[in-house]
Amino acid sequence: MDSAAIFGAVMDNMEKVIVGKRKPMELILIALACEGHVLIEDVPGVGKTSIVSSLAKSLDLSFNRIQFTPDILPSDITGFSIYNQKSGEFEYRQGAVMSNIILADEINRTSPKTQSSLLEVMEERQVTVDGITCKLPRPFMIMATQNPIDYIGTYPLPEAQMDRFFIKISIGYPTIMEESDILLRFQYENPIDHLKPVAGREDIIQWQEKVRTVHVDRSLCNYISTLIDGMRRHRDVVLGPSPRGSLALFRACQAFALFQGRDYAIPDDIQKMAIPVLEHRIILKQEAKLKKINPSDIIEEVLRNTRVPVVDDNERK
Numbered sequence: 001m002d003s004a005a006i007f008g009a010v011m012d013n014m015e016k017v018i019v020g021k022r023k024p025m026e027l028i029l030i031a032l033a034c035e036g037h038v039l040i041e042d043v044p045g046v047g048k049t050s051i052v053s054s055l056a057k058s059l060d061l062s063f064n065r066i067q068f069t070p071d072i073l074p075s076d077i078t079g080f081s082i083y084n085q086k087s088g089e090f091e092y093r094q095g096a097v098m099s100n101i102i103l104a105d106e107i108n109r110t111s112p113k114t115q116s117s118l119l120e121v122m123e124e125r126q127v128t129v130d131g132i133t134c135k136l137p138r139p140f141m142i143m144a145t146q147n148p149i150d151y152i153g154t155y156p157l158p159e160a161q162m163d164r165f166f167i168k169i170s171i172g173y174p175t176i177m178e179e180s181d182i183l184l185r186f187q188y189e190n191p192i193d194h195l196k197p198v199a200g201r202e203d204i205i206q207w208q209e210k211v212r213t214v215h216v217d218r219s220l221c222n223y224i225s226t227l228i229d230g231m232r233r234h235r236d237v238v239l240g241p242s243p244r245g246s247l248a249l250f251r252a253c254q255a256f257a258l259f260q261g262r263d264y265a266i267p268d269d270i271q272k273m274a275i276p277v278l279e280h281r282i283i284l285k286q287e288a289k290l291k292k293i294n295p296s297d298i299i300e301e302v303l304r305n306t307r308v309p310v311v312d313d314n315e316r317k
Contacts, residue, residue, distance in 0.1 A: 003033075003210045007259045009198040010058050017054040017192045018047060019185065020178035024169045027276050028055060028143070030259070032204065033211050034251040036166020037122055037142040039107075039157075039280065046171045048145045052103045053192055055143075059204060060197030061100035062137065068110040074117035078127040079134075092132050097121055100137050100201070104144035108154045115161060118142065122164040139204045159239065159283065166248050168280035214254035215264040219309035224249055224270060230302040231278065236288035237298060241281040249277045267308045275299050 007029060014025050024040075028051065031038045040048045049065075056063035066077060079095035096102070097118075107115065121127060125136045144165070146154075162168075174182060185191055224246055232240030241249075253269035260269075275296050282295035 003207050003258050004261050006199050006203055006207055007033075010055070013058040013195065013198045014051070014054045017185075017190075017195060018051055019181045020174050021047065021051065021171055024171050025051065025055075026259075027167050027169050030252055030255045030273070031166045032139065032141055033207050033255040033258070034166060034248070035139065035141075035208055036248065036251070037144070037164060039162070039165040039168040040143060040145045040171065041148050041168060042145075042171045043149055044147060046173060048171060049103065049105065050192065051171070052101070052143045052145075054195060056101045056103075057192065057195040058198055059101075060200045061139065061204070063101045063103070064096045064099040065103040065105060066096050067105050068107050068114070070109065070111060072110050072114055074114050075129075077114065077117050078121065079129050081130045081132070090130065092129060092134065094134075095127070097127060098134075098136065100139055100141070102140075102142045104142055106146060107144040108146040108157055110155065112155055112158070115155065115157065119161060119164065122161075139201065139208065162280050163242055163244055165280060167252070167276045169276060211251065211255045211258055213263070214257050216250060216254060217265070217309075217311045219311055220253070220265055220267065220270065221250070223267060223306070223309050224253075226306055227270070227274065227302055228278075230306060231282060231298060234298050234302065236285055236293055237282055238285050239283040241278050245278055245281045249273060252277050264311075266311060271303055274303060 010029060011022065011025060015022070018025060028038050032055075040051070042048060053063070066072070075095065077095045077097050079093055079098070081090040082093055083089075084091050104118070121136065122142060125138075125140055127134050127136070146157075173179075228241050228246045228249075231237060234240070249270065252273040253265045256269045256273055257263070257265040278299055279295045282298060284293060284295060284298070
């Protein structure tokens with residue numbers, strides 16, 4: 001099964017559970033194809049957990065849910081060493097993070113110390129406990145959720161951790177007709193209970209490797225760099241996207257092109273992926289926030305003011 005076919009099959013399978021949220025699901029699959037992590041920020045009850053669960057079931061991958069609370073410890077996530085009296089040695093016991101897909105539910109409700117235990121996990125895809133380093137299974141993906149409205153008892157994610165999320169998405173409320181369809185779909189039972197996998201571990205790994213073969217012309221690399229530089233220099237920005245953000249946008253445009261059935265990227269791919277990939281990486285000045293300016297406004301302004309390159313068909317490999 002080729003990449004576009006896998007993408008379509010997984011999307012169709014998830015839509016047996018999720019109604020009217022194709023765009024967020026597409027972004028999650030793009031992040032998975034790019035070996036990235038996803039931050040889902042939205043109000044309670046709109047289907048954040050259901051999307052993650054339906055993805056895990058559709059892919060036949062191991063899945064763990066971590067409910068973040070103020071009393072959860074780093075060792076609960078990364079694991080710990082315990083002394084074995086028979087062998088006379090310390091043994092490593094795996095934590096909840098040892099799985100293909102991790103749902104970090106309400107990640108901002110745990111302490112900064114526990115949040116920081118995910119930094120190595122998200123970037124290096126490994127855990128180090130008492131000098132012992134263990135690689136995480138592949139594929140590996142963290143999907144974290146947080147509520148942007150309730151700030152009581154929460155700890156905002158630091159910039160270093162926000163930057164490690166490949167994409168930030170919002171699901172939003174359904175339309176009247178979509179909500180009506182949800183009621184009928186869940187009338188007798190939860191459809192996720194009967195969801196069957198349509199792709200496996202090897203399919204996803206092949207998918208991820210295929211993304212890296214999509215050709216990106218040098219002019220598009222310059223286009224990405226120019227966009228990023230424009231955001232960093234913007235008058236309303238305190239901190240712009242990092243080089244990690246540039247690479248994320250580069251990789252996202254490769255994945256988007258692949259899902260469109262192309263083996264080469266075009267400027268439109270970059271433009272479509274710019275906001276979900278870069279929005280959470282921009283920190284605004286206080287006066288800009290008072291003017292109700294959003295990071296997405298900055299990205300759109302820079303996109304409008306940056307010359308779009310023309311890629312010569314003869315230069316595509």
